[in-house]
Amino acid sequence: MAELEEELKSQIIESLNLEDIEIGDIETDAPLFGAGLGLDSIDALELIVMLEKFHGIKIDDPSQGKDIFESIKTMAEFIRAQKA
Amino acid sequence: MNTAYIIADNMISSLGFNSSEHVDKLRKSQSGILPCNNSSLYPTPFQASLIDVSRLNQMKSDIDFVDKFTKLEQLHILSVRDCLSQANVDLSSEKTLFVFSTTKGNIDLLSKNYVGGIDTKRAYLHEMAKAISEYFKNPVNPVVVSNACISGVLAVNMAKDFINSGFYDNVVVTGGDLAAEFTISGFQSFKAISENPCKPYDASRDGITIGEACSTVILSKNANGSNILVAGGGSSNDANHISGPSRTGDGLMMACEKAVAEGMVEVSNIDFVSAHGTATVYNDEMESKAFNWLGVQNIPLNSFKGYWGHTLGAAGVIEIVASVHSMRNNELYKNAGFEQIGIPESLNVIRAYKKDQVDIVLKTASGFGGCNAATVLVKE
């Protein structure tokens, strides 16, 4: 079950150009925004592209992103729910 | 010593090919934004303000060697030529400078679907500028200002400075950008484009409308019968975020303060604020804070974006030209698309066309990269 979570971590590092951060540095339940990884509004939009490109899920309303991208855990839950 | 007069102008957009066609439609509050279903520009339908292609094809037929020029270059040539019919300016003089204002220039040349046959090196902005200034036999190296959405206002400010310093007698400022697939796809990825025609300052605004335009002003040290001067200018950076506007409006406020001080006008004497008003939630919020801070909240204000969308590098120029006509005709144009105020601090958004004395105008712009710029226009 944790495979998707690990995959998301590596996709985030790649898509958001997170230098000096490795998969092991990202905790599954830790907040992605705010203090955590220092992500900003452009990163949030980039995560929307990432979901579409790698997982085939389209988000039209960017305000939905706030809940979905809270943590790796919430992202994975969202993807599983969409695919179920 | 300030003698930078605006002696000729042109606007090309969805509303027409010269300034008087635009003024007619501004008086009738008639927008040029329409649904667009051109999949070569974007896979799904969207709203846009586009220049009439069949009319362009007629208009361009008497340009010499027209096939040697891209669509945007043809527009620049038509726009400058219309200005020359209004004022006698020697473009072949070393005392005449061309300043181009654009964000993306001939960006359509980068697409693998481009079929026009123009050398792709003209995607370099200075190559585009050179092709046009050479068409007009201007001997000076043209200058391109490419500073996001404040390019046009910066270019006019620079033209004023270079006339007042005596470097040039005449400066032709011409701004243009296309509604290209490149730009539309980018703003779509930013979720910045509204599904409906943009509604600056309105409670239900939810994004921009892309527009294409080309617009020219000629500034001269000689009045040539004009009584409108570019009196002051200023710019600034929010130093906050590359794509999000300042949360306080400090950058825009500072640019306005500099323009007002240099223009030697009192804020309370401003008759009209020609604002940027892109109709994104955050930009218009930011402007409302800056304008209240500056103290222009009760002065009639509009954004022209509801007529021709956000025309990027052309925006500053075409909106200055529209403001000049507001001054010449002593009239205020409605903020198209606006119904109900929806900004944190109130502004006096113009709800209907009306006649009014307009002698002093503050024009502003803000853009990606955190930049802001302002110009003060004064009637003598």
Added chain:
Amino acid sequence: MSKDLLILAHSVVRSSSILVNGEKDFTSSEQDFKTFIKEAYRNYDLKYPKFFKMDSLCKLAVIGAEIVIENSDLAEISNDRIGIVLMNRASSLETDREHQHTIDDRENYFPSPATFVYTLANIMAGEIAIRHEFQGENMCFVLSEFDVDLMHQYVSNLFESGKIDACLCGWVDFDDSNYESVQYIVGENSSKNITFDVCTTKEIYNVK
């Protein structure tokens, strides 16, 4: 003009080496820009993770600016009185090509906001402004070559009109793996006696 304008510090970044005030400050054997600029980032110890999100043009601009700012005494100058005036030849074409690539194929159509935001030449000024909190005048020119006369005219005008007390000026160009950054700070007070004029700027630019 009330006072002579002076160059407080200058930097040149080209061919995998960095000069500060005419002296070699950092070189790398790496010919590849991306590797070289990362080494430069580590060498100057920027501690600025945002750097890695930038496109090549901005990385070049930020490194070139960092070292001139560090070598200029701007402590007495208010941030809203420090301008940024940059020029280049290729605008943001390097990143423009990258964005275009993401939309060329309708079957694989994923325009990226993180790429698109860098398809404007002046974003490099924005990145420098954010890092150093410079809020003064902004200008970005695109020209066929570094026009030292235009730079001198434009920046002198900003000082004369009383809008700035210092200005970061530069030619920062990136195109198809060719790159070049020449940046300098112009101000009114400096212990170094380098006059801001066309001739001196040419000398700084032409140094090999």
